[in-house]
Each structure stands twice: as C-alpha cells, then as structure tokens.
Amino acid sequence: MNSSEKGPIMGLNPLEFYKIVYDDLPQGVIVLKNDSIFYANKAFSKLIGYPINSIVDWPVEKLFDFLLTHQEELKNLYEIGGDPHLYGVIHDFQITTGDGEIKYVDMIPVMFSIHGEEYYHAMLIDASARVKAVQEMRESEERFRNTFDSIPDSAYLWERNDEGKIILKLANKKIVEMSGGAVNEMLGKEPNELFTDNPEFAEYIRFTMDSGQSISTETTFTHPQMPRMVNIIVHCVRPAENLVLMINTDITKEKKAQEIAKKSEQEKSIILDSMQDHLVYYESKDLKISWANKAAADSLNLTPSDLVGRYCYEIWQGRSDPCVDCTVLKAWKTGSPQETETKTPDNRIWLVKGLPVKNMAEQVISVVEVTREITAKKEAERITQDAKNRAELYLDLLSHDLNNIHQGIIIGLELALQNESIPEELREPLQTSLDQVNRGVNLIANIQKFSTIIDSPTHKVEISLVPIVAGAIELVRNSFPNRDLQVNLVVPDDDISIYADEFLMDAIFNLLHNSMKHGTNRIVTTDIKVEQDDDFVIIQIEDRGPGLDDDSKKSLLNRLESGIKAGSGIGLTLVKRIVERYNGRILIEDRVQGDYSQGVRFILYIPKK
Structure with a gap:
C-alpha cells in the first residue's frame, strides 16, 4: 500500500491519518516503515533541528546516527523478533540535533500492522529541562554535602520531626575524628543518646530550637570512644524553622598554648626585669608608656606599674613635649632601628635605641625603647682618648728628637768611614755602629707606621x-x-x-x-x-x-x-x-x-x- 491508497481507517490512507492525528501534537512523533521514515510531525522536526521535508524517507540507519545512548536497545525494538515487552515502555536516551546540541529525550515506541504492513510509531518528548533540573539538584546537594564535610570543626544538623523529637539529620566527617564511630550510625538519634557524658548539649540544642536564640559557650567534651578530654566551644544557631546547627570547635591546643604562653610571659618578665638596661614599650605615637621593666622604674624610685600611662618625656626629661631627636618617633616614622645619645638633667649620659615592632604587612605597630647609662663609659673613652693624644704627642716628639740625634750620629760615622786615615781595625766597629743606628732609625719608622695602621x-x-x-x-x-x-x-x-x-x-x-x-x-x-x-x-x-x-x-x-x-x-x-x-x-x-x-x-x- 502506498501513501495515496485508501484504507480502513476512517476512509483515510495511513499518511493522511497520521497528519490529522499527529501534526499538531506538542510531542515529536515519527513513523517508520520499510527501513525508512514514513512520517514525522512538526514537533519532531523542531526537536532534532531539521525540516520535515528533509526528514521523510531518511533510512533508519541515519536516524540511529542521532542517538548517543541506547542504540542497540532501540535497534532491537525495530528489528523483527525484537523483545515485545519493551514496546509501550518509556525509554530515555540522548540525541544530537542538527546544530550539534545534545538533548535528553523520553521515547515511547509502538508497533502495529495495517493490511499486513508493519508501522513503527515512536513518540519523543524533550526531557532536557527536567534532566538538567535533576542534575542541578543533585549537584547542589553534593555541593552542600561537600561544604558541610569541609567544615573544619564538628558540625551537627538537628531536626525536629513530626513527632516533636529532635534528631540528628546530618553530621560531617570531622565528627568521626571527634567522637568516634560512623556517621551513619548517629543519624536519627536524639542528643541525649549521643552525648551521654555531656547532657548540657541537649539543653543547648533544645533552647536554640525553641527560642531561636544562638548560644556560644566554652566547655569540656568527653566521649566513651575518645582517649582524652578536650576543651571545646559549642555554638548553636537556628538557620531555619525546626533546624539547629551545632558546631563544636576543639580548642584544646589553643588552651594549652595559652597556658604555655602565660608561663612564657612570666618567665620573660622575670628575664626582662633582671636586665640592667631600661626597657619601655610604646603602643602609640603619643609616647604614652604601655609597659616598662624594673630597671626603668628603679631609675626613678618607682614601680613599673607607676610608669604605665605616663609620658616618657615628662618622666625622664621634665619636658611638656617630645624630645627633638626622639628615637621612638623616628622608629615609628622610618620603620627602622634608631639610635642616639642624650643627657638627662642630672648630667647622666644615655644610649637610647628605638626598635620598631612590625606586623605581617611590615607596618609598625609598636616601638621598644632600650636605654643604657653610658656615663662611666663616656668618661673612660674621654680618659683613653686623652691618653692616646698624649702618647701620640710623646711619640712624635721622641721620634723627631731621636731622628735628629740619629742623623747626627749617622753623618759622623759615615764621615769617619770615608776617612782613609782611620785604621782598619777601627772600621769594623764603626760600620757595626752605623748599622745599629740605621736599625734604630728603621725601628722608629716602623713604630710610627704601626701606630698609623692601628688608627687609620x-x-x-x-x-x-x-x-x-x-x-x-x-x-x-x-x-x-x-x-x-x-x-x-x-x-x-x-x-x-x-x-x-x-x-x-x-x-x-x-x-x-x-x-x-x-x-x-x-x-x-x-x-x-x-x-x-x-x-x-x-x-x-x-x-x-x-x-x-x-x-x-x-x-x-x-x-x-x-x-x-x-x-x-x-x-x-x-x-x-x-x-x-x-x-x-x-x-x-x-x-x-x-x-x-x-x-x-x-x-x-x-x-x-
């Protein structure tokens, strides 16, 4: 039977019948006959991106080229002797459209005969939007799960169920490390079942669930499967109705570090207070003292606490404003160590250093002032310099006078040796004397050079x-x-x-x-x-x-x-x-x-x- 032949279907031939029934359907429909496409509606044309007149008479093999999945399964449907129970069942697969787009399609195949000729019908529904939505939902859930698991602290999500019970809905992987056991074994349990040694946790969760108010408190946490007790901060917050997020942060190491730091600070204080140098700490540019050691306070017959909050220039210099060459202010400004010498009103001389303290961004956040009395040292340097000056004067005078004497002796000895009347037995001692005098001249020259080398x-x-x-x-x-x-x-x-x-x-x-x-x-x-x-x-x-x-x-x-x-x-x-x-x-x-x-x-x- 060809397409023009009339048939028993309401007096229409198959092609006419299919056009009336399928042309305006929103779902794509194709009919296969004799290994080619016999009919395709407008929705199918739009679905695959080809005009209808180019689709009709396509061989079946070309149709299968569009399929990205389930090719063998669908071929099996078409082949004679295919598995009959697959007909009338929805099949999902992927296709490639004419413009290269990949779409997800649901297909319902049907096969029946007209006057002994087999027609394979297939209705195709574009499921791309649904599949995309499902994928996005799964990806969103996976992102949430990954985000929840990546929380570095133990995280519990509690839910009030229809019976009014508060049960564990979700827990992250950190809980395994914190309390032992598998996460799946904990889900669905109530707080008092999980925290037998910490019944206050159940009270925190219920309070936040009922009131909506957040709780943050520090406590200790123990668990039968844990080898030790830990210090934690418990934080409960209600992100939505009937949900409470509880996060437990292990602060055991921090608490231990604080104890060590406190002990270290005490030890440092003992060391700093035993130093003879004055140490003063400034946290602001107004030069108000934040901390001072015992030596700095002792210099004024005060205690370190007496100095805190006072201005350094008032205490030590009796001034109403900072010193002109203040090393602390210079250290604040330049960010580098500064050093100067100064004299207090009692005529004592001090070496003052300003040492900047910087943060990770290389910004000056405070300055330490180190002061040492150098009055005795400066007096010793003065005495030493005076002695050195006198020694150099004496050396110059002595060298000058000795060289004059030596030159006279040398001239006399050389004239004597040039005198031919001098007996031969006297020439040797005269020459020896001349050599010794020259040696003395050389010795004096070396001493002068030695002095110059040391000082220059x-x-x-x-x-x-x-x-x-x-x-x-x-x-x-x-x-x-x-x-x-x-x-x-x-x-x-x-x-x-x-x-x-x-x-x-x-x-x-x-x-x-x-x-x-x-x-x-x-x-x-x-x-x-x-x-x-x-x-x-x-x-x-x-x-x-x-x-x-x-x-x-x-x-x-x-x-x-x-x-x-x-x-x-x-x-x-x-x-x-x-x-x-x-x-x-x-x-x-x-x-x-x-x-x-x-x-x-x-x-x-x-x-x-």
Missing part, C-alpha cells in the same frame, strides 16, 4: 704590583749602601693588579730588610715570585740566609699572633698587621723543604677583591 681605616684601591715591589727593593738597597741586594723577580707576563694601599710597600720592604739584616754575605740573593689563583694574589719572598728551625718558626708565629713584645721583631709584626688589613694571611716555611738551613720563605696571600 683601610682604603684599598687597585694598584699595579710591580712598581710596589721595585720601590721596596730600592728602599732596602738605600738602607744598606755597603752591601748588594740581588733580587730574582718572577712575575706573570702581564703585570698583576692588586687591591691594597700604600702600606703594602712597607710589608715587602720589611721582609727584604729582614733578609739583608740576617744575611752574612756582602751580596744577599732574594727570590720574589708572584702568582695568582681565583681568590688570591700570592707573593713569595725567600732568601738564602741561616733560616729558621721548626721551633723558631713556631715561636715566631706565636709572637706574631700575640702582637708587639720586647724582642719580638716589630718588622714582622708590622708585615702581619698590613696583610690582615687586606683580609689576607702570612705563612712561613723552609725555602728547601726539610732543610731549614737553606733559607726561609715568607708567603703573603692578598685577596683579589
């Missing part, structure tokens, strides 16, 4: 090393006109620069002078070798003199460590002090390892930076 700061600059070494060699040769100093100088191809000052030449001079002084020959040979590594410029100065045995080297190093002493050799002590100005070090070893008699080697390590 180090100002290192980049200088070339070779001219420094050459200058030291020339000075030594001038100091010994009747002897010959031969120097074997080994320096890298490119001259080495070093960070030092003018005293480096004195260090090299004293080591070379030491070699000449202890050398027994008229010609003294000295080797100078310069090397460098990543951190240091290394200057090695070695001679061929009598050397130093191990005991002598150890004794010399000990004397250098202890500073100037009688007979300790101020020249080498001066060398050590100069090297230490540059944060370097000095080593002493044999020129020939294992044979000290072959001469001594001095090694200077001077930092490159």
